Amino acid sequence: MRLTGKDVAATCTIALLVVPYVIYLIDGEVLFIGSPRGMAVLALVLGMAACAAGDPASRQHLALIKVAGVFGATALVLGIATLVTNSEWLLAGTVAATVLAWLIATARHVIGDTGIPANGIGRYTTKDRERNATITR
Numbered sequence: 419m420r421l422t423g424k425d426v427a428a429t430c431t432i433a434l435l436v437v438p439y440v441i442y443l444i445d446g447e448v449l450f451i452g453s454p455r456g457m458a459v460l461a462l463v464l465g466m467a468a469c470a471a472g473d474p475a476s477r478q479h480l481a482l483i484k485v486a487g488v489f490g491a492t493a494l495v496l497g498i499a500t501l502v503t504n505s506e507w508l509l510a511g512t513v514a515a516t517v518l519a520w521l522i523a524t525a526r527h528v529i530g531d532t533g534i535p536a537n538g539i540g541r542y543t544t545k546d547r548e549r550n551a552t553i554t555r
Contacts, residue, residue, distance in 0.1 A: 424472055425527055431468040432520045435461055439513050454509040458500035461509070465493055465516040472523055482526040489519035 441448040442457055451457055469490060493515035500508040 421524070421527055425524055428468040428472040428520060429524065431464050431471055432517060435464040435468075435513065435516065454500055454504050454506050457509050458497045458512055461500075461512045461516055462494070462497040465490070465497070465512075465519070468516070468520055472520075482522055482529075486519045486522040486526070489515045489522065493519060 438448045438451065438460065439457060442451060446452070448457075451460060493512050496508050496512040496515060499505070500512055
């Protein structure tokens with residue numbers, strides 16, 4: 419499977435988070451952001467934007483979908499905790515969890531079709547077998 423325009427938009431959104439975060443780590447501030455709380459707001463907004471911009475989940479690779487969801491939920495909890503505590507360490511966890519959620523979701527799109535039926539039941543039809551035969555050639 420190939421990456422779509424939505425995946426590119428999500429990747430650009432994550433880049434808009436990572437670049438200011440690296441600058442923040444080096445200089446202690448970036449543009450109008452001078453505290454962990456400000457960076458946490460940026461991480462939460464851009465993380466949600468990347469999630470919304472990304473390609474919608476299919477029923478394939480359910481394990482990867484669940485892992486990406488766990489990282490996304492972790493980023494949300496850590497981001498809120500950063501807003502409350504103003505902690506640099508929680509901010510680092512927020513950014514790391516956001517990037518990992520994006521990375522796993524994008525990897526799932528790159529891996530593509532495994533030949534597993536989308537109904538998740540595990541039954542193959544004649545069409546599934548024919549399609550898998552053409553994919554593996």
